[in-house]
Amino acid sequence: MTLRRVLVEMSVMEQRYRAVQDVVAGSTVTDVAERFGVSRQAVHRWLTWYEQEGLEGLADRSSRPRSSPGQTSPEVEALICELRRNHPRWGARRLVYELGRRDCPGPIPSRITVHRVLIRHGLIDPAPRRRRREDYRRWERGRPMELWQMDIVGGIQLADGGEAKVVTGVDDHSRFCVIAAVVRRATGRAVCLAFAEALQRFGVPDEVLTDNGKQFTARFGRGGGEVMFDRICRENGITHRLTKPRSPTTTGKVERFHQTLQRELLDDVEVWANPEEAQAAIDVFRHEYNNERPHQSLGMAVPADRFTTQPAEEQIPLRLPPPLTTIPAPRTPPLAPLPTSPSAARSATAAAAPSATGDDVGLAVEVTRLVPASGNLTVCGQQFWLSPTRAGLPVTLWADTTVVHLLIDGVRLKTVPSRLTPNHLRQLRADNGQPAGPPPITTGTVRSGAPIEVERLVNATGLISLAGRQHPVGYHFAGRRVTVRLDRGLLQITADGVLLRSLPNPLTAAEAASIRDARPAGPPPTPNPQPVRVERRVSCRGALVIAGQRIHVGIAHAGRTLTVEAADTTLRVYDGDQLLTEVPRTTVKPIARFKVRKPEPPRQQTDGQVESEYAR
Structure with missing residues (x-):
């Protein structure tokens, strides 16, 4: 048996002990180190451990450093995890930006550090690394109004069974959304109406980039010629550029806007009542996208910071074909060029508003x-x-x-x-x-610690914004304008003076004092006399669960979506207008889910067939 094989079969502690014994017996450190295949410094280190601690000192020990000054503090990690759980779509780059906007309890970590924190806490799944960001070549126009990218996207299911489309347009330089019009059918006239409205509102761009859809061009049409969209571009001096066939990445900026629109709005609503309701929701989303939502490709600036409309003295009269001479008024007024700094904003406001006189008071x-x-x-x-x-x-x-x-x-x-x-x-x-007569409510300075009220619009995911953070109040309130009442430890959701829901107050006194648009609260709201109605899907065993309480309604209703009327002492289960069962309420847990988001699967069998198969 060779010496190498003997060393392999011996444990690390035995090898170190044998080397120390050889040195003690008279061998030189150089010979022992060469024989055992280690450095001389390692042999000296083993001798020191043996002299100080004896045989136990030769055991394996951790190489972990005693301290790590650059380690992220637990408070910063907790804040990162809280922001990620409240906003599941925020990535590491957006979280670094939000940490800079808030009172971070420590140094702001780098993007890769935030990414590792999310992986360590199981908030994201690690994915194999793709090409480096530096390997991509980004292109964009040098100024706003130089190029618009336009496209059409679907995905709006209507209650009458149809599907509406959205005509979209994005400024290439600023990513500012200039067009977001819902149409029942994406005809050439509907697209041109949306385009003409944007031209009247923002001015005429130098170029427009579209795909080869028949609404935009007759390039692949049978008879050739010129479509109405091309005519508008030609008569107003706009260069109409077309992508290569089957090349959607050429209009990548407007396609990326479609992805954001789909993820943050359209995916949360399965069926819209009518196109007008969808248009109203998209208008709200569009305002937030342009003026509040930071954009990573812009260095976390909002698109409105880089977008300016065409100066009035440079605008030429808009020429439209006769079928488009009557265009509906824009849903929002034209945007003036935004100041680039707070001081410029204050000076612009002061210049726009006349000086106050005695007649302006009151x-x-x-x-x-x-x-x-x-x-x-x-x-x-x-x-x-x-x-x-x-x-x-x-x-x-x-x-x-x-x-x-x-x-x-x-x-x-x-x-x-x-x-x-x-x-x-x-x-x-x-x-x-x-x-005006006396105001309907009294507004004034909010006293510290006193109850306050503030108006908020619940977004499509059931969140409201308070003190720079979003807080869940309930998916079933999505799209509703509610009054939020903060009274000590309670956050009350009210509408027309009626209490809709009570939640724990997530804000500190300092955060509550920083809320914009807050006012002194009025009298406490009256309790809602109507019981809470929620939806539940019946399991394959004929049961449903509400607030932790299990109710058996029968295997005949498996897979059906039923309505549960939750009162203080009873729970009533309805199938449409038919009362199926009523049971005493034995739970005190709050109801956290109100809607069934997935549609009910089609029924392939009658109730009698299900019962007969179950009996069989």
Whole structure:
């Protein structure tokens, strides 16, 4: 048996002990190190361990350092995990940006550190590395309004069984969404109407890039010629560029906008009542995308920071074909060039608003307007979301330079900050307005620790924004304008003075004091007299679970979606209008889920067939 094989069969501790014994017996350190295949420093280290600790000192020991000054603190890791759980779509780059916006309890980690924290806590699945970001060659135009990318995307299922389309357009330089119009059929006229509306609102771009769809070009048509879209481009001096066939990456920026629209809005709603409801939701998403949502390709800036409209003196009269001479008014007013710094914003505001005089003090006006079909009322450039369900109703606005109250039939719907100047108020008074009476509610300085109220719109995923963070309030409130009441440890969701839901208050006193648009709270809301109605899918064994309580309704209803009416003491299960069962409520857990998101599978058998097979 050779010496190497003997060394392999001996343990590490035995090898080190044999080397120490050879040195003690008189062999030189150099000879022992060469015989055992290690360095001389290792042999000296073993001798020191043996002299200090004896035979136990030759055992394996960890090489982990005693301290790691660069290690991420537990507080920062906890904040990263909290942000990721509240916003599952945020990646490492977005989380680094959000940590910089908040009071991070330690140094802001790098993007790769945040990525490793997410992997360590199981919040993302590690994927094999693709090409390095530096290997990609990004191209974009050098200024806004130089090139628009346009396309059409589907995926809006309507209640009548049809499918609507969205005509989209994105500015190449700023990623600013200039077009987002819902149409029932993506005909050439519908696309041109959306395009002409954007031209009237933002001005005429130098170039437009589209694919080879028949709405945009007759390149592959039978008779050739010129379609209406080409005619609009030609008569207004716009260069119309087309992609190569089957090359969707050429219009990659508008395709990436489609992905964001699909993930953050369209995937959360399975069926829309009508195109008007979808248009109203897309308008809200579009405003958030352009003005609030940071874009990674822009260095975490928002698209509105890089987008400017065409100056009025450089605009030429828009020429449209006769079928498009009558275009509906834009849903939102034209955007003025945004200031590049807070000081410029303050100076621009001061320049736009006239100096206050004695007549401006206490200036308030009441004016009545009809809610449009989209539910998005615009008055002097300020938008008020009222929902398409209130289309056609007269709404009264009590407005001054600080606050706007909206009322229907004398009942206050909501209160929002005013963006109206004294000139706007004078214009409203001259346009069928009248001097305002006392405000419907009292607004003023919020005392520290006192209850406060704030108006918020619940987004498509059931979240509201408070103090720079998003908080879940319930998927079933998606799209509703609610009043949030913060009273010590409670966060109450109310509408028209009726309590809809109570949750623990997630905000500290300092965070509550930093909420924008907050006002002193009114009287406590009245409890909702109607019981809570939720949906549940019956399992294959004929049971459903609500708030941890299991209710058996029968195998005949397996796979069906039933309605559960949850009162304080009872739970009633309905199939449509038919009461199936009523059981005592034995649970005190809160109801956390209200909707069944997946559609009910088609029934292939009758109830009698299911019962006979079950009996068999």
